[in-house]
Amino acid sequence: MHFQWYPGHMTKAKRAMQEDIRLIDVIIELVDARIPHSSKNPDIDGLANGKSRVLLLNKKDMADETIVNKWLSFYEEKGYHTIAINAKKKNELRQVNELIQKACQTKIERDRKRGIKNRPVRAMIVGIPNVGKSTFINSFAGRACAKTGNKPGVTRGKQWIRLNKQVELLDTPGILWPKFEDQIVGQHLAFIGSIRDELIQNTDLALDLIEFLCEYYPNTLSNHYEVNETCDSVAVLTELAVNRGCIQKGKEPNLDKAAFLLLDDFRNARLGRISIETPDKHKGES
Ligand code: G4P
Numbered sequence: 083m084h085f086q087w088y089p090g091h092m093t094k095a096k097r098a099m100q101e102d103i104r105l106i107d108v109i110i111e112l113v114d115a116r117i118p119h120s121s122k123n124p125d126i127d128g129l130a131n132g133k134s135r136v137l138l139l140n141k142k143d144m145a146d147e148t149i150v151n152k153w154l155s156f157y158e159e160k161g162y163h164t165i166a167i168n169a170k171k172k173n174e175l176r177q178v179n180e181l182i183q184k185a186c187q188t189k190i191e192r193d194r195k196r197g198i199k200n201r202p203v204r205a206m207i208v209g210i211p212n213v214g215k216s217t218f219i220n221s222f223a224g225r226a227c228a229k230t231g232n233k234p235g236v237t238r239g240k241q242w243i244r245l246n247k248q249v250e251l252l253d254t255p256g257i258l259w260p261k262f263e264d265q266i267v268g269q270h271l272a273f274i275g276s277i278r279d280e281l282i283q284n285t286d287l288a289l290d291l292i293e294f295l296c297e298y299y300p301n302t303l304s305n306h307y308e309v310n311e312t313c314d315s316v317a318v319l320t321e322l323a324v325n326r327g328c329i330q331k332g333k334e335p336n337l338d339k340a341a342f343l344l345l346d347d348f349r350n351a352r353l354g355r356i357s358i359e360t361p362d363k364h365k366g367e368s
Contacts, residue, residue: 099256100129102206105240106252108134108185110178112209112218115145115166117359118153120270121210123258134185135162136205138178140214142166146357156361169218178222182249202249204242208256212276215255219243223251270358275349288341289315291348294358302353307344319344 103109109130114121118139137157142150150166157164163185165177183190186203193201209215223243241253260276262268271277272287273294292315295302304311309321316337322328323335326343330336347353 095257095259096125096129099208099258102240102252102256103129103131103133106133106204106206107189108136108182108203108205110136110138110182110205110207112138112140112169112207112213112215114213114274114276115139115142115150115153116274116357117270118157118361119359119364120262120267121213121260121274121276123210123261125261126208126258134189136178136181136185137162137164138169138218139164139166140169140218143168143170144351144355146355149357149360152361156364167218169214169221172221172224175218175222179246179249200247202244202247204250204252206252206256208258210258210260210276212274215257219251219253219255223253273345273348273358275345284341284345285319285337288319288337288344291344292318295353295356299354299356302356306347306353 109126111122111126139145139150139153145166154164154166163181165181167174167178169175182203182205189203193199207215207219223245242250243253244250260267260271262271268277269287269290272282273291292303296311296313296315296318300311303309303318303322307322308325309318312318319337319340320335322344323337323340326340328336328339328343330339348356
């Protein structure tokens with residue numbers, strides 16, 4: 083299957099982000115824990131301009147824990163301050179605060195030496211659509227936090243959320259678009275539902291997902307849909323359609339409907355915690 087992406091106002095958004103990045107000390111980047119590689123826009127490295135980096139593998143509740151831990155080691159080795167989170171769980175986010183302080187240790191030390199005490203670090207959230215940026219900001223900031231308002235001269239037009247004495251967060255996240263010259267990246271984004279539906283052939287995508295699941299998560303489909311896991315993905319989807327009553331006129335199995343059902347179950351983690359990407363394939367990449 084061939085994926086295409088129409089990035090819209092990407093250049094304008096990138097320029098705005100470049101401006102915002104000047105105002106902050108640390109970039110908090112969110113990726114999807116099931117596909118960290120494909121949900122991470124490489125452009126951010128160029129935009130980051132030497133700022134401290136925090137990388138949050140979000141939606142950990144949907145990803146395979148063992149593989150998530152491998153990804154954490156992978157990114158730590160690359161110099162990121164990283165943890166896996168579930169942005170919906172407010173109580174888990176305390177650790178993020180500690181991580182931000184750790185990432186900004188050099189700046190905090192520098193301030194201290196200059197006699198500046200208790201100046202909060204400034205952070206900005208970035209990530210591709212649907213990784214959970216708004217959910218994270220809502221959970222992390224909570225209701226208790228007041229907006230600090232505009233600060234004329236320095237940050238005109240920007241709203242900051244004072245999280246606590248130590249951290250201020252820019253209230254609008256930086257949206258990056260997924261990037262894929264690589265079709266595999268497109269496929270992985272489509273699996274998790276991060277590519278607009280009209281660009282996708284659901285049936286082809288479901289067949290790809292069946293092949294993936296049979297290889298890496300055997301018995302998932304047989305347990306869930308009582309199908310035989312053969313290497314013929316069309317046969318598997320057909321059996322799934324029959325078992326789940328996806329039938330069209332003439333009593334033919336409706337593969338489109340079955341594909342939608344499978345993708346929907348997968349995207350909502352009803353098939354269990356599944357990671358699409360492992361770091362093994364990306365060792366040696368910058
Ligand atoms: P964005 O700002 O980066 O575009 O993402 P947003 O916060 O809108 O989150 C996209 C979807 O992902 C939302 O689901 C949100 O609830 C869900 N989500 C975010 N973080 C997590 C997480 O850690 N775990 C899980 N399981 N889901 C997460 P939605 O279906 O679009 O909306 P709704 O279910 O909240 O109504």
